[in-house]
Amino acid sequence: MSAVQSAITTAEQQHRIYKQFDWIIIPIVVLVVIGAFHIHAMLTMGDWDFWIDWKDRRWWVTVTPITLIFFPAALHYLLWENFRLPFGATLACAGLLIGEWANRVANFVHWAYFPMNMVVPSEIIPMALCLDAILLVSRSLTITGVLGCMVWGIIFYPSNWAIIAPFHVPVEYNGTMMSVADLIGYNYVRTGTPEYIRMIEEGTLRTFGEDVTPVSAFFAGFISVLFYFVWLGIGKWFAKTTWMKRI
Amino acid sequence: MLNIKKTIAVLIAITAGFVALYAAPAMAHGEKSQAAYLRMRTLLWYDVEVSTTKLQVNDELVMTGKFYWFYDWPNNIAKPEVAFLNIGIPGPVFVRKASYINGVSGTNSTRFDIGETYEFKVILKARRAARVHMHALMNVKEAGPLIGPGRWVEVTGDMADFTNEVTTLTGETIDLETYGLVNAVKWHIFWGVIAAAWLLYWIFQGPILIPRYKKVKLLGEDADDMITAGNRLVGVVLLIGTLVVVTWSYFNAYAQYPITIPLQSGQITIPALPDAARGVTAEVVDAKYRVPGRALEFSLKVTNNTDSPIRLGEYTAANIRWMNPEVSQAEPADSHDPVASNGMSYEGGAVFPGETKLLKVTCTDAAWETYRLAKLIYDPDSRFGGLVFFFGEDGSRSIVAIGGPLIPAFI
Numbered sequence: 042m043s044a045v046q047s048a049i050t051t052a053e054q055q056h057r058i059y060k061q062f063d064w065i066i067i068p069i070v071v072l073v074v075i076g077a078f079h080i081h082a083m084l085t086m087g088d089w090d091f092w093i094d095w096k097d098r099r100w101w102v103t104v105t106p107i108t109l110i111f112f113p114a115a116l117h118y119l120l121w122e123n124f125r126l127p128f129g130a131t132l133a134c135a136g137l138l139i140g141e142w143a144n145r146v147a148n149f150v151h152w153a154y155f156p157m158n159m160v161v162p163s164e165i166i167p168m169a170l171c172l173d174a175i176l177l178v179s180r181s182l183t184i185t186g187v188l189g190c191m192v193w194g195i196i197f198y199p200s201n202w203a204i205i206a207p208f209h210v211p212v213e214y215n216g217t218m219m220s221v222a223d224l225i226g227y228n229y230v231r232t233g234t235p236e237y238i239r240m241i242e243e244g245t246l247r248t249f250g251e252d253v254t255p256v257s258a259f260f261a262g263f264i265s266v267l268f269y270f271v272w273l274g275i276g277k278w279f280a281k282t283t284w285m286k287r288i
Numbered sequence: 289m290l291n292i293k294k295t296i297a298v299l300i301a302i303t304a305g306f307v308a309l310y311a312a313p314a315m316a317h318g319e320k321s322q323a324a325y326l327r328m329r330t331l332l333w334y335d336v337e338v339s340t341t342k343l344q345v346n347d348e349l350v351m352t353g354k355f356y357w358f359y360d361w362p363n364n365i366a367k368p369e370v371a372f373l374n375i376g377i378p379g380p381v382f383v384r385k386a387s388y389i390n391g392v393s394g395t396n397s398t399r400f401d402i403g404e405t406y407e408f409k410v411i412l413k414a415r416r417a418a419r420v421h422m423h424a425l426m427n428v429k430e431a432g433p434l435i436g437p438g439r440w441v442e443v444t445g446d447m448a449d450f451t452n453e454v455t456t457l458t459g460e461t462i463d464l465e466t467y468g469l470v471n472a473v474k475w476h477i478f479w480g481v482i483a484a485a486w487l488l489y490w491i492f493q494g495p496i497l498i499p500r501y502k503k504v505k506l507l508g509e510d511a512d513d514m515i516t517a518g519n520r521l522v523g524v525v526l527l528i529g530t531l532v533v534v535t536w537s538y539f540n541a542y543a544q545y546p547i548t549i550p551l552q553s554g555q556i557t558i559p560a561l562p563d564a565a566r567g568v569t570a571e572v573v574d575a576k577y578r579v580p581g582r583a584l585e586f587s588l589k590v591t592n593n594t595d596s597p598i599r600l601g602e603y604t605a606a607n608i609r610w611m612n613p614e615v616s617q618a619e620p621a622d623s624h625d626p627v628a629s630n631g632m633s634y635e636g637g638a639v640f641p642g643e644t645k646l647l648k649v650t651c652t653d654a655a656w657e658t659y660r661l662a663k664l665i666y667d668p669d670s671r672f673g674g675l676v677f678f679f680g681e682d683g684s685r686s687i688v689a690i691g692g693p694l695i696p697a698f699i
């Protein structure tokens with residue numbers, strides 16, 4: 042390392058090298074995030090995120106924010122503690138969406154021929170922006186964890202309603218009433234995903250009747266708060282690696 | 289550097305692989321890979337027909353048939369408490385316009401009764417050009433897919449001509465191929481641009497990693513001072529702006545689509561068809577599988593309570609048919625349709641009304657090996673099953689489920 046440093050003689054040179062470092066490291070981080078976060082998302086959210094007829098008021102609303110808080114929390118810790126940079130959540134979520142869109146278009150549409158409107162990923166940018174903005178304004182990971190993660194969980198469903206509302210218009214079909222989303226799920230044959238596999242609109246929250254979405258959203262927010270702190274810890278452990286100290 | 293690139297490439301490949309596996313399970317002749325006892329003693333399909341095997345995009349194909357839930361259901365396979373009538377095709381080559389079980393719409397999952405027969409009808413509309421081996425299929429919760437007979441079907445034409453229009457209860461006619469997509473993409477682009485602006489706002493503040501890292505370590509406790517008032521103002525604007533847009537978009541969508549319903553998922557029970565045996569009983573007295581001759585031999589105690597003499601015309605199991613051409617003829621529908629046109633013969637002749645008789649039946653064909661049914665004798669529960677078809681002189685047909693232990697004969 043000392044050999045490299047001795048070659049830098051002017052501030053301008055140093056500035057250029059730092060900039061080059063940015064341009065090498067940032068794309069790598071973005072690609073790793075896309076890959077790792079995407080695998081994590083597929084193994085956890087999976088079908089809820091893949092299919093329009095899985096995006097329900099209970100499971101999808103709960104599962105998505107809770108499982109997705111992991112990477113934003115870890116990146117928040119890493120980027121905030123070491124660089125005072127507040128864009129970890131947006132970086133993670135935007136990266137995930139790039140990966141998801143690439144996969145949906147390439148695999149679901151061009152390879153398996155599902156229509157694109159059936160497999161549009163969930164909108165997760167607004168919640169990430171709020172989480173980052175709350176970190177920036179509060180300058181506190183604790184406040185972000187408590188307040189930010191509640192917002193993160195709560196606004197997930199409203200952020201997506203503009204996209205999924207058209208798919209919840211009712212249709213009469215062969216004597217039964219279905220939503221457009223259900224009908225798409227029925228029309229476009231999925232040999233490996235029969236109707237009963239859908240985990241939708243079920244669970245103990247049923248007793249809340251029509252208020253199920255807000256209850257699910259608050260529940261998602263609450264659990265996200267818990268997991269945020271768990272993953273801050275994991276971020277801390279990752280950040281301990283010695284490569285940082287050697288620069 | 290190279291290693292990281294390699295790692296990323298591997299990660300992306302794994303990711304793509306996962307989705308590929310997930311999106312379209314390979315259905316190519318999975319029919320042979322399932323255990324023999326499972327294929328012979330779960331769901332027995334018969335009378336399966338397709339209305340056509342060559343069609344154009346937008347043309348319809350109707351698949352009909354019957355299935356019987358075998359009375360001696362294997363203990364280790366989940367019973368059909370929740371099941372869904374499906375079609376085995378690689379991705380949506382067809383859209384399923386309608387499916388019926390005993391005339392009841394099959395949009396929902398269904399409960400079925402063991403020992404009962406049902407008939408089905410599936411109406412499919414061709415969506416893209418392809419040549420596929422299409423199967424009737426029953427998904428049973430916790431038991432997996434139970435595959436029915438397959439047919440080669442060829443679709444020609446251009447997918448671009450395909451439409452899938454439906455009229456909603458709010459009176460709008462929509463094409464499900466594209467419905468709601470422009471709106472979804474528009475929102476993803478909108479938020480994508482905001483996200484990019486937010487990230488670039490930070491990245492373009494000069495080199496950010498090393499200088500900021502050094503500064504954070506230098507300032508220690510006071511590192512929060514690196515955040516300027518201008519930064520925080522941007523944060524406030526971003527937070528309020530995001531919340532305002534989300535709230536607006538939420539209520540705007542409600543205004544645009546005032547009538548919406550939650551996703552529907554119910555389960556129905558469909559009454560079975562009347563007993564297809566129609567007064568004939570048949571019981572396996574003993575059965576053996578002759579390995580060198582590839583032949584199943586069994587004696588059947590048959591009682592005829594109908595008013596017409598009956599003769600045995602067919603034995604079917606695992607979607608394979610052994611025909612007795614003297615009584616009932618059938619030819620393979622295509623290259624992958626296992627019909628042994630001449631595969632069955634028996635001693636004993638006609639069973640007259642009121643008579644009880646022992647028939648000695650032999651079912652021979654290479655299909656015992658090629659469809660891996662002979663492996664039954666190595667299964668943990670080497671019992672066989674199937675349906676026998678009796679034909680009356682008046683043209684009536686009686687279908688009886690039979691089964692029992694199978695003893696191999698190696699010499």
Ligand SMILES: [Cu+2]
Binds near residue numbers: 317
């Ligand atoms: Cu096949």
